[in-house]
Amino acid sequence: MAGRLSWGLADQAASSMTNFAVGIYVARSLGLVAFGVFSLAWLTYGVVLSVSRGLATDPLVVRFSGVPDASWRTASARSSGTALGVGVGVGAACLAVGLALGGQVGGAFAALGAVLPGLLLQDAWRFAFFAAGAGRKAFVNDLVWGVALVPAMLLAARTGTVAAFVLAWGASATGAAAYGCFQSGIRPLVSGAREWLRVHRDLGYRYLVENVGVSGAAQLRAYGLGLIVGVGAVGVVRGAELLLGPFLALLMGLSLVTVAEAARVLRQAPHRLRKFCLLLGGGQAAAALLWGGALLLVPDRLGVLVLGGVWDAASALVVPATLGVAGAGLGVGAAAGLRALAAARRSLRCQLFASACYVGGGLGGAAVGGTAGSAWGVAAATLISSAVWWLQLRSALRERLRLPPSTA
Secondary structure (H helix, E strand, O other): OOHHHHHHHHHHHHHHHHHHHHHHHHHHHHHHHHHHHHHHHHHHHHEEEEEEEEEEEHHHHHHOOOOHHHHHHHHHHHHHHHHHHHHHHHHHHHHHHHHHHHHHHHHHEEEEEEEHHHHHHHHHHHHHHHHHOOOHHHHHHHHHHHHHHHHHHHHHHOOHHHHHHHHHHHHHHHHHHHHHHHHHHOOOOOHHHHHHHHHHHHHHHHHHHHHHHHHHHHHHHHHHHHHHHOHHHHHHHHHHHHHHHHHHHHHHHHHOHHHHHHHHHHOOOOHHHHHHHHHHHHHHHHHHHHHHHHHHOOOOHHHHHHHHHHHHHHHOHHHHHHHHHHHHHHHHHHHHHHHHOOOOHHHHHHHHHHHHHHHHHHHHHHHHHHHHHHHHHHHHHHHHHHHHHHHHHHHHHHHHHHHOOOOO
16 A cells, blocks of 8 residues: 555656646746636636546546456546547537637637547546556656646747647647557547446446536636636636645545545455545645645745746735645545445535535635635635535444445
8 A cells, every 4th residue: 555655646746746837837927817817727627627537537446446457457448438538528619619709718718628638538547547556657647748748838938828838738648648548558448438427327427516516616716706806816816726736736636546545445444444534634634734834934035936926916825725725635535435435425415515615615705805805715615614524424434334244
């Protein structure tokens, strides 16, 4: 487990640094308003990624972690094919909407539609490798994406448009997705998507709603914040998130490692699952608080060097943003346990509650206190939601202990 977790941490570190570097480079290159437009495209990708994970890769991790190689290969082909199919379908819709809108926003969404298939397929390979216990391959794949990003971003900077940066980001991911096919020796089976969805519909559709609840809530908050305060406020919030980027990226992709490991703990030593989840969530929360405390000591000159004109407004949100990330980290531990238990109904109820709190706190806070009020509202909502996750995990564990061994 230590070896698999180490590769998971290494992979997330590579992913975090890549996302952090992209955000910083784009923020400095485009300015506040254009960076807000880029952030809207980024958040939209997050929603689509949640759809892909819920339907394709979350069931893969829950049901095919640590299984024989033949079963894993068949499942990975269908799972990756499902992810690719989602990318093609939603990408076509984004392309059409972007061309109809026009302007900076339309160009960004059209570019996103063109690169969505590659983005989703690259993410699918990461899940597949961790399900097989081959985290090293996921780490290498993310390194390939990071290396490809360097020349792509330099070319985009010459154009200086939001669409160019979106294309550069997605095209480099497409290259990494192609390399993932070489690493695995598996061809994505798009024709197997229907069978995959049918067999795993008991988990897939609930995870779909759950995941979209997470990213959809972030999207609604971003759109609402833009309407209430202004598009520039979206850039400010994104700037604060970039300062906490390593932990936010870790939370977004943590199920690559934690759900698979929690499933293994459940099979091998069920009585240790609660402790595993507590150590996982508590460790993340403590690390987030330490990082946020360190950010408060960063000199303004260094902050301006990193974020440019976004720094002054973003640095004022460090405290509420840190509390929000710490609360989310604590909740992730319980969420991993519920996923391992395949308690899809409980996790769905938790996520719907958490999403409602997130939107309500973010937009309610924005109406009362602007951008800062939105950040504090989200922090409060996240901490409340974390408590609900843990209450549901406790109930699920008690329910499992009451079941006869044949049905547990």
